[in-house]
Amino acid sequence: MHELEFKMAPTKPFRRPIPAETLSRLPAYRKQLLDLLQAGQPTVSSRQLAERLSISDAQVRRDLSCMALLGRRGLGYNVESLLEQITRALGLERPWALAVVGAGAMGTALAHYQGFARSNMEVRAVFDVDPHKIGQRHGDLIVSDLRQARSILAEVSIDIVLIATPSNQAQAVIDQFLGYGIRGFLNMAPASIEVPPGVTVRWVDISSELEQLTHMMLMTPTANLVST
């Protein structure tokens, strides 16, 4: 085990906690607002946002009431300042450095993923243990030896680690990076993980989503639509 020392927690940017379900929709609002800003639309109503996300307008207003109130009655929300608020709420006004562990098919896809820039995130390192993969180039990135992660993290500061290893290695990898002070993980492996308090882990599980999809397809009563 590693010895531990305490550093000050970062200042919380918001007083009232955002409900989990609201939080899960904030990225979608942000995406829509980015599109609207691009399109030059200065304001947007809860109704318009609701339609784009296929949810109710009451839902949108309730969600956005968590932000500093910047809707104007009769007018709607200012796109630019609402976007700014949500970006701040998500912590995306500052950049986040990512590392990917596992340079297999999924890890490689993550390393190449273009969409991170929109979230002010960037993959800064890729790790693997396989000698055949270490040294491979992916865009600007070169796969590094996971066993040298400590020294690499001393030079390239990393905020979040994306786990794209076989699931039976996920816990060991997380333990390793916990030792380097990493406090945020995104796990692509369908494995149960134990972490100490103060560490945040989220899962992306494609199989789980598909299994829910198959259930829903079986329960969907509508007749098949077949082109003739």
Added chain:
Amino acid sequence: MHELEFKMAPTKPFRRPIPAETLSRLPAYRKQLLDLLQAGQPTVSSRQLAERLSISDAQVRRDLSCMALLGRRGLGYNVESLLEQITRALGLERPWALAVVGAGAMGTALAHYQGFARSNMEVRAVFDVDPHKIGQRHGDLIVSDLRQARSILAEVSIDIVLIATPSNQAQAVIDQFLGYGIRGFLNMAPASIEVPPGVTVRWVDISSELEQLTHMMLMTPTANLVST
């Protein structure tokens, strides 16, 4: 547009609908039960399952009470029959054929993904429009021209389409496959999608998960753990 004809909806396997939150946990229960079966453990208590999923035992019992009751008081649940029940509830007692659209980094990762077998799913086709990608081999699969999808689907029957294209093409791809009678989609693109009733779409959005993660990291009050 296409002309439409009606076919009978498949028989619903369950009378009472499964609550959405319960459904979202069924794949995780199933994963644990597969592990327990492998390990040869004949029965499991709600407490044990709860611990593995970091939820409460009451939650587990409530969730499992949706299944045909097969817990035995004082003893726990029979691993094998519970697994069977959940597998049936998810519709995984029969195989599902997948197609991937988009042979970029993410589509390629999906095409290679080994984990689908556990869910009785298999990728049977990969499509793209890029002439450089059409013809590429990925394992047993060869990337086909998306414009020939209709004739390919006439030979290889497909149940679910995974969308791994740039997000601005997601809607067009879905519309195309709707015309071939596909009623289930998993969308990896962060795009809003319109589908007719009777069609099921689910999203996997890595950026959204990361944005929620950054928010949670900022809100987590615990001091940093730094190894010395």
Added chain:
DNA sequence: ATATGTGAAAGAATTCACAGCA
């Protein structure tokens, strides 16, 4: 003693519906 299944209570999230401002 052990552990399920479930009413009843508590807690969250969503929708309703409308007061209030532009």
Added chain:
DNA sequence: TGCTGTGAATTCTTTCACATAT
């Protein structure tokens, strides 16, 4: 009129606590 922000009502989810079965 158009649209937000929010109490109140409703619906969904989780937890509690215990009767019941092994």
